[in-house]
Amino acid sequence: MGKYTLNHNELTQYGLLRSQVALLDENIKEAEDELAEINKYHMDISPVYSGMPSGNEKRDKIGDFIIRLEADRDSINSKLSTLKAERAFYMYSLHKIRNAVNKIVDEQLKQIIKWHYFEGLSIDDVALKSNLTLDGVYKKLNRFWERRKRNGGSLSNNSG
Secondary structure: OOOOOOOHHHHHHHHHHHHHHHHHHHHHHHHHHHHHHHHHHHHHOOHHHHOOOOOOOOOOHHHHHHHHHHHHHHHHHHHHHHHHHHHHHHHHHHHHHHHHHHOOOOHHHHHHHHHHHHOOOOHHHHHHHHOOOHHHHHHHHHHHHHHHHHOOOOOOOOOO
16 A cells, blocks of 8 residues: 555545544444344244245235345444444545644644644634744644645654
């Protein structure tokens, strides 16, 4: 795997990625609950008890219900697969961004980035928490991004 380079756009998207993961977690939970409900019905009903005729074209209502349950279960399993794959992609993206930020040598800069981009604090709040002036926070961030541009996006020479 090649070297990962962090850019400003990815950091600004961090909060959105986290929100997407939270939404996917909710959707996964709902789909798992639906699947559990279908499985409960499926366990309670069996074609043996349904009175389904064997070998002819007629089906009773319970038999049709079982067929619909199977189709619904397949559909939900497919949906779960897609949701989990999408979640894995977002988690991988978040992981790459966090790892890149954790490689920053300047601890104060690293904390500023975490507060602003990961926790969503305003630059004013970051300045207060870091005991820097507003201008000092902006300068630290701007120097970091300028160095990144000069180094082709690499995290080498990334002190504050």
